[in-house]
Amino acid sequence: MVGAAGDSGALRASLAQVRTEVGKAVVAQDGAVTGLIIALLARGHVLLEGVPGVAKTLLVRALSHALSLDTKRVQFTPDLMPGDVTGSLIYDAKAGEFEFRKGPVFTNIMLADEINRTPPKTQSALLEAMEERQVSVDGVSLPLPVPFIVAATMNPIEYEGTYTLPEAQLDRFLLKLVLDIPERDAEIEVLRRHAAGFNPRDLAGAGVTAVLGADQLAAAQAAAAAVGVSDDVMAYVVDLARATRQSPSVKLGVSPRGTTALLASAKAWAWLSGYDSITPDHVQAMVLPVWRHRIQLRPEAELEGVSVDAILRAIMQQVQVPI
Numbered sequence: 001m002v003g004a005a006g007d008s009g010a011l012r013a014s015l016a017q018v019r020t021e022v023g024k025a026v027v028a029q030d031g032a033v034t035g036l037i038i039a040l041l042a043r044g045h046v047l048l049e050g051v052p053g054v055a056k057t058l059l060v061r062a063l064s065h066a067l068s069l070d071t072k073r074v075q076f077t078p079d080l081m082p083g084d085v086t087g088s089l090i091y092d093a094k095a096g097e098f099e100f101r102k103g104p105v106f107t108n109i110m111l112a113d114e115i116n117r118t119p120p121k122t123q124s125a126l127l128e129a130m131e132e133r134q135v136s137v138d139g140v141s142l143p144l145p146v147p148f149i150v151a152a153t154m155n156p157i158e159y160e161g162t163y164t165l166p167e168a169q170l171d172r173f174l175l176k177l178v179l180d181i182p183e184r185d186a187e188i189e190v191l192r193r194h195a196a197g198f199n200p201r202d203l204a205g206a207g208v209t210a211v212l213g214a215d216q217l218a219a220a221q222a223a224a225a226a227v228g229v230s231d232d233v234m235a236y237v238v239d240l241a242r243a244t245r246q247s248p249s250v251k252l253g254v255s256p257r258g259t260t261a262l263l264a265s266a267k268a269w270a271w272l273s274g275y276d277s278i279t280p281d282h283v284q285a286m287v288l289p290v291w292r293h294r295i296q297l298r299p300e301a302e303l304e305g306v307s308v309d310a311i312l313r314a315i316m317q318q319v320q321v322p323i
Contacts, residue, residue, distance in 0.1 A: 011220045012272060017211045021066040024207045025200070026059050027193070028186035034272075035177040035289055036063050036151065040217060041224040041268035044174025044261065045130055045150040047115075047293060054179045056153040058200050060111045065203045067217060068210040069108035070145070076118040082125030086135045100137050105129050108145055108214070112152035120166050126150060130172045147217060167252070167296070174261050176293035220271075227267040228277035232322035236280055237262055240287065243315045244295055249306050252296035262290045280321045287312055 015037055022033050032048065036059070039046045048056045057073070064071035074085060087103035104110060105126070115123065128134065133148055134141045152173070154165075182190065198206055237259050245253030263278075265286040270278045288309055295308050 007219065008223050008271070009274075011216060011223065012274065014212045014216060015220065015272065018063070018066045021208050021211055022059065022062045025062040025198075025203055026055050027189050028182045029055060029059055029179060032059055032177045032179055033063065035175050036060070038265055038268040038272065038286075039149060039151075039174050040067075040147065041221055041271065042174055042261075042264040043147065043149070043221060044264065045172060046152070047170075047173045047176040048151065048153045048179060049155075049176060050153075050179035051181065052155065054181060056179055057111060057113055059179075060109060060151045060153075062203055062208055064109045065208050066211055068213045069147070069217075071109040071111060072104035072107040073111040073113055074104050075113045076115045076122070078118060080118045080122045082122050085122065085125050086129065087137070089138065098138075100142070102142075103135075105135060106142075106144060108147055108149075110148070110150050112150055114155060115152040116154040116165055120169075123165060123169055127169060127172065130169075147214065147221075170293050171255060171257055173293060174265060175289040177289055178292075224268045224271040225264075227271050227275070229263065229267070230277065230322075233278050233280060233283065234263070236319070236322050237266075237283060239319050240283070240315060243319050244291070244312070247311055247315065249297055249301035249311055250295055251298045254291050254294050258291055258294045262286055265290050284316055287316060 018037065019030065019033050023030070026033070036046055048059070050056055061071060061073075074080070083103065085103050086105050087101055089098040090101045091097075092099045112126070128136060129144060129148075130150055132141075133144045133146075135144065136142075150173075181187075241254040241256075241259045241262075244250055247253070262283065266278045266282040269286055270276075270282040273282070275282070291312055292308050295311070297306060297308065297311075
């Protein structure tokens, strides 16, 4: 057990160094970096929401670089076809048969850029890949690389040319992280780096180095999954979810998939924080990023300007916390 604890400590230290490496390229987005690491530990997908130009794409690329993981980027546009994502059958005239040419989904971290700018038909092509970690072609299932997560950036829905993502697809994302415009000092630091010659397309030149590999990440995933949880804390998660379904402002509350997602995320956060078991604090810390995209408000609540985050905060104040 001592060796296992030591291994966990070394893995946690490496993941802390990953945050440092990403910080060499991305300024003042520590929360988003931690959220992405939690998603990797919990084997979940991530939505990154923010206005254009807040380094969503650079953040994912820098994280992939620091973890020695392969990453591919797909720019989602209104004319993007499902085969452009998963791959397609190409006729080989020499062999006289069809050959499957793999699409960009065959990678470790797929960056789906501006995912809500493409119609639902193409978005649905991702569902099997996200849920089953495989792509089915001509009756044959092809497994995706391990690890595999989708990191999808999206523009706020009020922006022109955006589509509302289907509920079934939203529910497949473990976390939704919101990237805000940086504070004044942070924005000055961004300009300072660019003035000094920083090139967002040259991560190695920016000093970002790989500090972790796929094998170490798999060990960290196993350690996070082994974090303990008491019956009281599990009941607390369920009570929070039931409270979302009973809220008068909510049309669609959190599903059972949402409760398992919260549990997995809380385990990852507890392990990252050095705990052997989940506390209510770990649950509360993950409620907003795990549930904010799983709740649908009633039209009258939206008209009144009620936000999902405000409802979730109110629910956490109302539901009794286990001691």
